Amino acid sequence: MHARRLAGHALHVSDANTHARPNTILRGEFLIRSEGYKAARIASGVDFGRARGGMSTRDFSIFQSLYPGRAMFVALVVLLLSSPVPSAGDQLFCADANDKYSPNSTYQASLRSLADELTARAMNSHSATGTAGGGSDKVYGAVLCRGDSTGADCSGRLREAFGKTINADSTGAAACALHKDVALYSELYQLRFSDEDFLSAFSNAPEWVDGTNLNLVPAADARQFDELVAKLTRSLAEAAAAQPDRYATADAPWSSRESERTVYGLAQCTQDMPPERCRACLDGVGAEIRRRIGSSKMGGAIHGARCTLRYETGNQFFTETATGKSLYNLEHKKETEIFFK
Known part of the structure; x- marks a missing residue:
């Protein structure tokens, strides 16, 4: 059986039916959103296009006078958004x-x-x-x-x-x-x-690496934050693999020099996966999050055909379920508590 290359073919935009992501992004990055409207937010924090269909003529004129070098780029992006693409x-x-x-x-x-x-x-x-x-x-x-x-x-x-x-x-x-x-x-x-059997080997390919919140925690807190995220994802992998529905959510308190926040996480596999296969899939995804999302990022996810893992800082992006509440606290007596939903 030959190896097959899978390539992505989509412009990613936020979904109006999913939990909203933070409005701030790193300087120099460009964000396209679709929460009932399309919007562009660029370095300065100027927000355009709150009407469905994109930037208004007046807004674009203002933007063009402020950022002449970027106006054509924004116009191109808005044009691309009018073309047929997969749902937000x-x-x-x-x-x-x-x-x-x-x-x-x-x-x-x-x-x-x-x-x-x-x-x-x-x-x-x-x-x-x-x-x-x-x-x-x-x-x-x-x-x-x-x-x-x-x-x-x-x-x-x-x-x-x-x-x-x-x-x-x-x-x-x-x-x-x-x-x-x-x-x-x-x-x-x-x-x-x-048409190829990806089921018997429990293949998670292809995987979508989604940087859901690329804002950075303070540099002085980066190591502690990365350790907390790693601990949370490992605990979620263990908990999800142990559940009959292969699903787990959890949260962990995190105190930085600036504020106290909660880091939320979710892990899930297809139910037909044996516990050891689910755990291996989620452990692999957890390692990929650390490598491909990167250090100090406040939110990230990897979705695949067989398992998915996500964490967010200060944003409970999931709804608690009766099944989730039955999970026990694996870290209850340890220095950093992780509370399972």
Whole structure:
């Protein structure tokens, strides 16, 4: 079986249905948001485009006079936002262009059948894996909805996500139209389908590295903060792997020289994963967060086909669930307490 390259094909924007991210960003970075509107915030903190559809003519004129060197760039970004792209907050991956199926083919029929089955099963369990078809038309699939979502919300999002990919045609209606190997991720769900067996090896590929809050903690507190995040993610991996639904949330108090805050975390695997496989997946993702998000960052996540891990500072981005409340405090007697939801 040959290795296959998956490439991302999406401009990331925030989702109006997810928890809002902090309005501040690092100097020099450019942020596009879509929380009922599209907005650009640049170094100085000027905020534009609160009306749906982007920056108004008046706002753009003001911006052009203040930042003549950046005005054309902003205009280009606003133009790009008017083009068809995946829904806000989605990250889309697809395999090389030669791995495609034909419209109304047996492979597409297998894919539709599998999509219906996985969506129905995930409504009750928040995740599902399976196959459909046979021979060269066999399809492998995995779906995962965040553990605090309702069954109806989970199935609705998955149905819409599958529709974006399966119903795309060869005219370029979607970046991954008719590709056999596609992954579509958001902060609330992940799905992947492929003509290659990624299920038996519990592959988490492809992974989306999402720097949700790239603001830095004070340099004097960086080491303590990084140690806390590492401890939180390790504890979450252990707790999620031990739960039947493979889902855990937690929080840990953190005191800096400037303020006292809480760091929140969430870890989840597909329910079919044995505990040791779930733990290994989450441990690997935790190491990737430290390497790819970087030191001192106040929020980050990695989402994959099999497991997902996220932390945020001062932002409880999840809703507590009855299942989560049954978790015990693994760190209760230790120097840094981590409280599981």
